[in-house]
Amino acid sequence: DIQMTQSPSSLSASVGDRVTITCRASQSISNFLNWYQQEPGKAPKILIYGASSLQSGVPSRFSGSGSGTDFTLTISSLQPEDFATYFCQQCYSNAGFGGGTKVEIK
C-alpha cells in the first residue's frame, strides 16, 4: 500500500505570490502522480496528470514536477480563484491520495 504525504497541510499566501506544495510517495511511483484542486463544497478537479502534464483548460500558472518519490505543485502567481485545497494522488498502484494542502488568504 503506497502512502502519500503532502506538505504543508496549510499555508497562507497573498495574491501574486508563488506557492509550492510538495508530495512524497512511500515508494517510487515513476511519474504516476496527479494533482487536484478542490473548492469548498465542490468535487475535486484534475489540474495535472503524469506529474507534469497540464489538463486541458487549466491555467498555465499551474505546473508540476518530480518523479520517483518526490513531487511538487507550483502556482507561479496566486490568483483569488486559487484559494482552495490541493490533493496529490498516486495512480501507480490503484489510487491513493495525500492529506491535502489548504491554501488560504494571508
Add this chain to the structure above:
Amino acid sequence: QITLKESGPTLVKPTETLTLTCTFSGFSLNTFGVGVGWIRQPPGGALEWLTLIYWDDDKRYSPSLQSRLTITKDTSKHQVVLTMTNMDPVDTATYYCAHRHKFLTGNMNYFDSWGQGTLVTVSS
C-alpha cells in the same frame, strides 16, 4: 459530456450496510480502459480512495477497507453500486464516484469527472 451522480441514504445506523449507486452517462463501462471509482471525504478531511471497477470487471479495493467493500456494475443501466458493511460513525463522509480516464497507450490514468457527492451520516 461525462456526468455521474451518486444516490442512496443520507443517514444510516451503526452496524448497518450502506448501499450507494452511481448513475453515469457519456461513456460506457464496456470500453477498454474505462473505470469507475469511489472516493470518500469526511467533513473537513482528506480524500480517501475506496474502490475501483474496470471495464473488464476487474475490481480493486483499499487494503484497509477491503473486507467491508463490494463494488459491482450494471452496464445496461449505466450504474455502479458500492456496498459497505458494518457502518460506523467514523464512516460519516461525502461519498463521490468518479470516472477514471486512461490513455490508450501506457498506464497513465486519472479521475477526470466526478459526481457532486452525497453526504452519508452514520448515527443512531
